[in-house]
Amino acid sequence: MTNTIADIETSDMILVTGSNTTENHPVLSSFVKRAAAKGKKLYVIDPRKVTLATHADKWLRPEPGTDIAWINGLMHVIIKKDLQDKDFIENRTQNFEALKEAVEKYTPEYVENITGIKAEDLIEVAEQFAKAPAASILYCMGITQHTCGTDNVKSLANLSMLCGHLGKPGGGVNPLRGQNNVQGACDMGGLPNVFTAYQPVGDDDVRSELEKAWNVTGMSAKPGLPATEMIQKAYEGDLRSLFVIGENPLISDPDLNHAKKALANLDFFVVQDIFETETTKVADVVLPAFCFAEKDGTFTNTERRVQRVRKAVNAPGEARQDWEIICGIASKMGYEMSYETSRDIFKEITSLTPSYKGITWERISKIGIHWPCPDENHEGTPILHTSQFARGKGLFHAIDHRPPAELPDKNYPYVLTTGRVLYHYHTGTMTMKTNGLNMLSPECFVEISSGDARKLGIDTGSEVDVSSRRGKISAKLKVSSKAVDGTVFIPFHFAKAAANELTNAKLDPTAKIPEFKVCAIKIEPIKI
Structure with a gap:
């Protein structure tokens, strides 16, 4: 997030989309x-009439994949x-004329024809967003999980820059992370093309500094594979072994039938997790790890706040801390990797990560600090881009709509x-072990509009088959006011009716994220 969570409440206008x-x-x-x-003004733009829409000044419903x-x-x-x-455009940005030319054809009437959003509603939101002293954009995976996900995000950045809503309280472009430490994992280099703090693996100076710190030579400048491409490489036989930590891809990956074949094609498959999952069942080796409540360390949350995590209970059985497992494997492979405590690891992180350099174990003992924090006299940065962007001037991107795959x-x-x-x-690894939660949400459902249910001659509780070009699942129908004619929603948590049997594995060319949010299906009543 460019701004803080608390900052949202100070916004004059909030635009929530894909969340x-x-x-x-x-x-x-x-x-x-x-x-x-x-x-304060609140507009929700989403293919479903999500609950937040009931609090909004207006809900705008676009066709999926037309953001x-x-x-x-x-x-x-x-x-x-x-x-x-x-x-703001003159002093803080560049390439405005290209953007202006690109959006020229997107009249309200033209947009209505593509998206289904009424022209007058589009005009209302545009005027409110531009006239607001400070407007905040909130988005989640309804924006990113498309073959054009990267361009969707760039488009939202264009919109915010156009109206000068970046770098000030109550504004910003604010992605809501899907898991509690996704931000921290990315900050720590949990991506195939960067080291910590998004330092490119191809940067000779960065590699040289890390080689000195870790007493190694010849670190590769070649980016690794994104997780989504690993599955395809395993399917093709080019990837022979895989180590999965804290993920359950046999529920969360798209086109699960393909993913199952890919993992079955591996020579050696290791899974490190806290519970048994659909994925651990097919692993050659399972390494039991600590959960968050069993260890000390840090998380970095969605607002870039680095926070302490403290051990509350002892871990069961033969479980070990994630870092102890990784260090043990590294040592067995010939590189002695050894730390006494999580605190020692955090000290190394701050010494090699520019945006974390000023954050110490002691400074975050009671309250976290927002990165970037370049030195110990710095208070942290709750709001990004207050005076300039990381690249200097913000770059407008001229982007055209393209349909889903x-x-x-x-x-x-x-x-x-x-x-x-x-x-x-997520895949229910933790929550489905809780009886109360299972009582409240016991099984998968197929959410459909009343209009579509009438056309099919079925109603809530009916058993249906849902098929795509990739697979088929069976689940109970749920007629809901959240649904709109032509669009069906299925939660992906449930292994017995895994929605990702149906989803499309086509990827965004830049972020390599699958198009979870749009695929074509048919629904057929199950005849008893």
């Missing part, structure tokens, strides 16, 4: 709801009405989108 905030981020959603209750079109439409209206922040047709007439429910987390 079922009340179910996926229930604590953070309270800041949004309080802002709305105080009279670039409506974002460009907002910018078209703002420029046509001369509402853009000219000073797979659209409905006569054989597969419905669009499937996937997501989470309030009571379960």
